[in-house]
Amino acid sequence: MQSVGSLDTAINPQVASVRPSKTMVMTDLAREMREAGVDVIALTAGEPDFDTPAPILEAGREALRCAPARAPPELQHQRLSALRVPPVVQL
Numbered sequence: 001m002q003s004v005g006s007l008d009t010a011i012n013p014q015v016a017s018v019r020p021s022k023t024m025v026m027t028d029l030a031r032e033m034r035e036a037g038v039d040v041i042a043l044t045a046g047e048p049d050f051d052t053p054a055p056i057l058e059a060g061r062e063a064l065r066c067a068p069a070r071a072p073p074e075l076q077h078q079r080l081s082a083l084r085v086p087p088v089v090q091l
Helices: 013-017 022-035 054-066 073-083
Strands: none
């Protein structure tokens, strides 16, 4: 397995040209510092160490209850038009 950082380039060598995200670079740096014994508070990856507060959960549930189940007809038409595929020509 060829790799660049933690990316496997065996499937497609172009993966080597992909740069890691700055968020992941900082997350990895925080992990390395923590492993080296440095007291680190990482605020990079957006993974809170607490449960979502109840009022926020309830607001999300209420938004889902009040949301229309389907798009208005004019938007449905636009979506369908964008997905239309030309007819297949049979030989």
